[in-house]
Amino acid sequence: MTPLALTPPASEPVSLAEAKLFLRLDTADEDELLGTLITASRLMIEAAAGRMLIDQTWRIVLDRWPESGEIRLPLSPVSTIVAARVFDALGTPHPVEAGRLVLDARCDPPAVRIAGEAPEIGRARSAIEIDVVAGYGPTAAAVPAPLRQAVLRLTTRWFEQRGDVVGRDAAALPAEIAALVAPYRRARL
Incomplete structure (x- = not known):
């Protein structure tokens, strides 16, 4: 059985405005980078949870x-x-x-x-x-709050600690983010 992605989500579970507010950013200088980090964080959280967030x-x-x-x-x-x-x-x-x-x-x-x-x-x-x-639904409002928070926290971590942190996080999510994802992980026997 092979799953193939046909269409990506129409939006992300965390908006650019939410991430900028959380990071206390007032300028648009790094909006492109932040948008890319939001998408990468969503993909990482989806992989860790075994759940698609947005339809x-x-x-x-x-x-x-x-x-x-x-x-x-x-x-x-x-x-x-x-x-x-x-x-x-x-x-x-x-x-x-x-x-x-x-x-x-x-x-x-x-x-x-x-x-x-x-x-x-x-x-x-x-x-x-x-x-x-x-996915949980067509908009961010349908995504459980802990999973949205995990995307936001991971995006923030990667934005603030640029460099090797992304590579380290690919091996294992930081404990505080993994704790947000844990209740949604599919149990494997």
């Missing part, structure tokens, strides 16, 4: 339907199945009928269940594509 569209690519009839998605939370298609032996895509795939967003990780017979596939690799919307 974004992803494509899940599978070689074949699972025997169990259930696909556990590698993304969370997932709100919608946008589209699904299967490919025949010639590589022609065929849409999967609405209702043939049922999203169970309540479980973690979210699952897609096949209702009835699985649509027939025709090629051995990348035969199934399922497009989903993953």
Whole structure:
């Protein structure tokens, strides 16, 4: 199973204005850098939490339907199945009928269940594509406050301590930021 990002979030969980207020910045001299740090921080927090923060569209690519009839998605939370298609032996895509795939967003990780017979596939690799919307919602207001705070704190850390700190944080989040993310991490057994 391969997840592919199709469309990034329309906005970030922390606005440039919020970050500038937090940092007590009055000028626009470093707005571009700060915007880049906000995006990088969001990506880092999403990776650490195993959760997408703002709604974004992803494509899940599978070689074949699972025997169990259930696909556990590698993304969370997932709100919608946008589209699904299967490919025949010639590589022609065929849409999967609405209702043939049922999203169970309540479980973690979210699952897609096949209702009835699985649509027939025709090629051995990348035969199934399922497009989903993953994220807490379309705006920052939908993102849990601790995760927004984690993005803000990491952005601030990287802005104030430029240099090697980003490389060190890539190995492990600082303890105070990891504590904000911890309740949202997906448990791994």
